[in-house]
Structure formats: structure tokens, C-alpha cells
Amino acid sequence: MKFYKSKFFVICLAVAVLLVLIPSALSIFGYTDIVRSALKTAAKPFEWCASKAADAVSGFVGVFTEYDDLKAENEELRAALEAAENDEYEKEVLREENDWLKSYLKMKTDHPSLLLTDAAIVAREAGNYSTVLTLNRGSVHGIKKNMPVITADGVFGYVSEAGLDWCKVVSIVETASSVSAYTDRGGAVGVVEGDSLLRGDGQCRMIHIDAESDIKIGDKVYTGGTGNIYPDGLLIGTVVSIEANESDRTLVAVVEPAVDFSDINATSRVMIITGYDAGGTQK
Amino acid sequence: MTFHRRNDTPKSAVLKRVAAYGILFFILGVAQCSFFTNLSFLSAVPDIVLGAVAAVALLDTQKTAAICGIASGFMIDALGGSGLSLSPIVYFAIALICSELSKKMLQSFLSWIFVLAAASVLNSLFTYAYISLSFENAAFSAVFKSILLPEALTTAVFSLPIFFIVKLCVRIAEAKNKFKM
Numbered sequence A: 001m002k003f004y005k006s007k008f009f010v011i012c013l014a015v016a017v018l019l020v021l022i023p024s025a026l027s028i029f030g031y032t033d034i035v036r037s038a039l040k041t042a043a044k045p046f047e048w049c050a051s052k053a054a055d056a057v058s059g060f061v062g063v064f065t066e067y068d069d070l071k072a073e074n075e076e077l078r079a080a081l082e083a084a085e086n087d088e089y090e091k092e093v094l095r096e097e098n099d100w101l102k103s104y105l106k107m108k109t110d111h112p113s114l115l116l117t118d119a120a121i122v123a124r125e126a127g128n129y130s131t132v133l134t135l136n137r138g139s140v141h142g143i144k145k146n147m148p149v150i151t152a153d154g155v156f157g158y159v160s161e162a163g164l165d166w167c168k169v170v171s172i173v174e175t176a177s178s179v180s181a182y183t184d185r186g187g188a189v190g191v192v193e194g195d196s197l198l199r200g201d202g203q204c205r206m207i208h209i210d211a212e213s214d215i216k217i218g219d220k221v222y223t224g225g226t227g228n229i230y231p232d233g234l235l236i237g238t239v240v241s242i243e244a245n246e247s248d249r250t251l252v253a254v255v256e257p258a259v260d261f262s263d264i265n266a267t268s269r270v271m272i273i274t275g276y277d278a279g280g281t282q283k
Numbered sequence B: 001m002t003f004h005r006r007n008d009t010p011k012s013a014v015l016k017r018v019a020a021y022g023i024l025f026f027i028l029g030v031a032q033c034s035f036f037t038n039l040s041f042l043s044a045v046p047d048i049v050l051g052a053v054a055a056v057a058l059l060d061t062q063k064t065a066a067i068c069g070i071a072s073g074f075m076i077d078a079l080g081g082s083g084l085s086l087s088p089i090v091y092f093a094i095a096l097i098c099s100e101l102s103k104k105m106l107q108s109f110l111s112w113i114f115v116l117a118a119a120s121v122l123n124s125l126f127t128y129a130y131i132s133l134s135f136e137n138a139a140f141s142a143v144f145k146s147i148l149l150p151e152a153l154t155t156a157v158f159s160l161p162i163f164f165i166v167k168l169c170v171r172i173a174e175a176k177n178k179f180k181m
Helices: A007-028 A034-065 A067-110 B011-038 B048-059 B062-080 B087-104 B109-134 B140-159 B162-172
Strands: A115-124 A132-135 A148-150 A155-162 A167-171 A178-183 A189-193 A204-210 A220-223 A235-245 A250-257 A269-275 B002-004 B178-180
Touching (some): A007 B062, A034 A067, A034 B011, A034 B062, A067 A115, A189 A250, A204 A235, B011 B062, B048 B062, B048 B087, B048 B109, B048 B140, B062 B087, B087 B109, B109 B140
Antiparallel strands (some): A148 A269, A178 A189, A204 A250, A220 A235
């Protein structure tokens, strides 16, 4: 008890009380005393080091303590990612369907006299170019042999064989294909047919063009409507080269079809023309 | 068998002691306020400065413990406190009580565990008193479970090695207790 009656104890108690009262009072009035401020400033670099060390330790310990949380979070994120991917896939399907419907609408507007039936490609010929395809429409859908088949870009070909619920389509680049045609700019007329040499490049040729005809590279080629298959005014393609046929004094033009046969796949859709006005169609 | 603590120290020994304890408490204060507060896996911040005060109370004189208690309380408030600063009084009181408890104890590790436990209990009492005054509706069970017990346990665990560090400081300061048969 001697200690508690000593001057030292009284001084210590007074100092302790002052160290409680002064900083508290200054804090209440919004001030910071200079001693505390100096101490805090001196400790700052050490505090920075200590907090970095604590972060490192927490990170290391976290490997063991947060494993279950991270695993659960990982599973949640995986599920969310899968849902987002499915959502994106559905959006892509809807976008493609929307594009198809837009092109379908445009074709109906451009050719109001055509009666169209949409069809999906269910099989294709193996090879670089899918020039012979099987569609999911047949006789039960009103499909008959020699009906023309088109896409939003232009003429694709014609139905060569119709089954109950399927049909086979031969493209305009096949050698079996032949269609009367004309160019829009100069009015040159001829016949577009498949060529065994050009088929591999996805091209066909326009023959029997009068030597005096006004035809240039870049001219658009349309169906003439004089045969039994195609109506008038459907886009076939573009002239990419012209050469003279010395044997019968005519011109032969190589035509790049508007339809990209290399881009035809299982998701592509085509339309079968099931009927049209005898007078032809409007471009 | 009697033993007493040396109260009269030469000036150089006093300076050594101030330097040793100053550095020790500064490091412990920074560690407590910046290192342990950032360890996310701990449920409470251990009061290792309090452990050091208790160790000084056991291993050194009552006067030294009192000064260390006031200074370290002020430092803790300066580094990590805000608003009302009660730590100088609290640490001062704990230093005196622990010093009284350890007067008739050997300066062994077993004694240290007892003193540390007493210091933790005292600190918890002060903490609960402060919480009760600040928050009228604070239920003891909730406060005990979420604040007092985790703090006391972490303090006890992380303060155990401080006994040896303070012992080293006492030896450096040549302030070892004299033991006479």
C-alpha cells in the first residue's frame, strides 16, 4: 500500500487522467493533439509494412480456410456462365430466324405473284460445294418435280425429285441445269447452264449470247421465264468474264451465282416456289 | 526465502530500459493496430500490448509496469483509437493489479499464464463496462460470445510468446530481479 501513497503513483494517475481527458476533449471538438499526430506519422511506414504482411498471411491462410467458399462460389459462377451461354445461344437462334423472316418478307414484297413454301436443308451432297441438297418438304406439302428453289439472295436450283416428305434439289451450277436468262443493263439474252469445269468453283456459264449483244463484266443476270421451270425476273448472278465462241460466233459469259453455295449448311433455309402468275413476276 | 525487485537503477540502465521497452511497445502497437487488424481469419484482434504490460508487471518493477501501462495505452489510442481515449487509465490499472498479483510469484512461465489470464479477465471487465455504458440494450451473453471471449482467447494465445520477449528486454536493460536466499 506504500506505493499507492507515494508521489510517483499520484503523478502517474494524474498523467493517465490527463492523457485520457485531453485527447478525448480535443477529439470531441474536432482537433488532434500534436503528440498523437507525431506518433501516428512516425508509425505510418511501419503500419504500411504490417498491413502488407497481414495481407500476405491472410492470402496464404485463405488458401486453407476459404477453399470451401471458393469452391461453392466457383460452382455458382459455372452455373451462371452456363445459363448465360444458353441465353446467348437462344438469342443467336432467334436472330437467325429474324434474319430469315426479314429476307422472306423482302422476297414476298419483291415478288408478290410467287407462292412460296419455306424448307430446311436436311442433307447435302458430300463435297466442297453443296449443289445437290435434300429438303424437308415433299409431295404432302404440295412439292412437285421441277419447282424452282430460291434463297433471299437469288436462284438456287430446282426440285429434281419429290418424295413423300422430302425432295432433292439440283443447283443451277449442276450440268443438268439449264435456264433462259437475260442481263438487266444491255438486255443480252442467252441460256445459263451448269459446266463441269466451272462447277468446282461454284460458277456456271451463260451461252448463246449474240455476238452483237451489249454485255459487260458486272452485269446482273436474271431468269427469262421462257422455260417450264423458273419464272421471269429472279436474280441468277453476276457476269465475271466474257469470251467469244469462235465455232458459232456467239459469246459465252461466266456467271458467279448470287447464292454462295459454299455457305450453304444445315441451318440454311430456302424457299420453294409452288406457283406463280403465268405472266411472270416483277423484279 | 525472500525476494525483492531492484528499484534503484543507474541512469544508463534507465535509458536502456526506456529504449528497449519503447521499441518493443512501438512494434507491438503497430503489429496490433495494423497487422492483426488485417488478418481476416481471426475472429478478434488480440491485445498483445496488454500482454506486454502484464509481462512487464510480472518481470519488472511496479513503477515500470505503471509507466509502460500509461504510455502503451496512450500509444494504442493514438495508433488505432478514435474518439474517447480510455486506454491509458485501463492499461495503468491493469498494470498495477497484475503487478500486485505477481508480487509473491516466481517469474516463471506458469506464473505468466496466470497473470496473463488475470489481465485478460480485467480487460474483458473494462470492455464490458464500456459497452454497457455505450449501449444500454447490450445483452451480456451476446457480448460475451461475440466480443469478450474471442478477444480474451486470441489475446491469451498471441501473448504467450511475449513473456520471453519481455524477459529479453529486462535482461538487456539489466533490470533483472534479484533473488536472495
